Amino acid sequence: MSTEYDTTETLDVKGQSCPMPVVKTKQAIDDLAVGDVLEVLATDSGSMSDIEGWAAGTEGVDLLEQVEEGDLYVHYVEKTA
Amino acid sequence: MSTDNPSTAIDDGEFDAAELRALRERVDELEESIADVGTEDDDQKMTIISTKGSFDMAYPPLILASTAAAFDWEVVVFHTFWGLDILHEEKSKNLKLSAVGNPNMPVPNALAAVPGMDAMATRMMQKRIDENGTATIEELIDLSLDLGVDLQACQMTIELMDYEDDAFYEGVTTGVGAATALQHMAESDVQLLI
Numbered sequence: 001m002s003t004e005y006d007t008t009e010t011l012d013v014k015g016q017s018c019p020m021p022v023v024k025t026k027q028a029i030d031d032l033a034v035g036d037v038l039e040v041l042a043t044d045s046g047s048m049s050d051i052e053g054w055a056a057g058t059e060g061v062d063l064l065e066q067v068e069e070g071d072l073y074v075h076y077v078e079k080t081a
Numbered sequence: 082m083s084t085d086n087p088s089t090a091i092d093d094g095e096f097d098a099a100e101l102r103a104l105r106e107r108v109d110e111l112e113e114s115i116a117d118v119g120t121e122d123d124d125q126k127m128t129i130i131s132t133k134g135s136f137d138m139a140y141p142p143l144i145l146a147s148t149a150a151a152f153d154w155e156v157v158v159f160h161t162f163w164g165l166d167i168l169h170e171e172k173s174k175n176l177k178l179s180a181v182g183n184p185n186m187p188v189p190n191a192l193a194a195v196p197g198m199d200a201m202a203t204r205m206m207q208k209r210i211d212e213n214g215t216a217t218i219e220e221l222i223d224l225s226l227d228l229g230v231d232l233q234a235c236q237m238t239i240e241l242m243d244y245e246d247d248a249f250y251e252g253v254t255t256g257v258g259a260a261t262a263l264q265h266m267a268e269s270d271v272q273l274l275i
Contacts (some may be wrong), residue, residue, distance in 0.1 A: 015214040016214045016216070017213055017214045017215050017216075018144065018148075018215075019144045019147050019148040019151070019216075019221075020216055022148055022151050023147050023148060023150075023151045023224055023228065025151075026150075026151035026152075026228070027151075027228070043214075044214075054148075054151060054152060057152050058151075058152050058153060059153070
């Protein structure tokens with residue numbers, strides 16, 4: 001697993017499907033401070049496209065990386081504003 | 082008026098002072114309206130009119146509403162007719178799937194019309210939803226309200242169905258009608274009838 005990010009918090013949405021990975025990521029980001037990095041662990045394959053689209057359409061977040069590890073989809077989101 | 086202002090040089094030829102003043106005022110007005118357009122664009126808005134209360138049709142409005150709220154969009158879902166049952170605390174837990182009229186059902190329509198088949202189809206769907214990790218209707222309602230979605234219950238339908246005002250989830254907006262819905266639709270970037 002990638003460890004190059006200083007992850008502030010990990011959100012586990014394994015086993016949950018659309019729209020939960022995106023919506024819970026949004027809620028978790030709201031609780032973080034600017035500069036913090038959220039790691040999201042998901043098993044929903046749709047989360048790859050959905051979290052990418054959400055990050056692109058949302059101000060104040062930056063999608064650093066998305067990693068696919070077998071059945072696990074890991075997303076790194078930074079709060080930038 | 083000062084003669085060293087470069088704009089007055091034009092005044093000598095084609096425009097008189099009054100025309101020039103009118104033009105400047107017009108430029109100021111246009112600049113102001115452009116500035117307004119810039120700020121209004123920042124807020125995306127969506128209005129969904131939710132009219133169906135069957136188990137399967139309760140999902141799309143709530144999934145879209147909660148996701149749009151995650152994008153920081155301002156979201157209104159106006160629930161009318163059978164869509165109102167989604168906001169009814171008791172009824173929302175007992176929404177049924179219709180086995181009739183859906184050619185994707187594993188049973189023929191003639192059989193699907195037999196009493197008890199709707200309940201069976203609903204149980205099958207509920208099981209799939211649980212196994213798939215799909216959220217329940219109640220979870221999606223709580224989530225939507227948490228994220229600031231305005232879930233509105235059509236007042237006319239409340240009276241038509243003879244529902245009590247306190248039968249709905251806490252946070253649901255009551256006392257609204259078609260004019261309110263239209264007003265939100267007119268201001269929205271996305272309008273959907275589900």
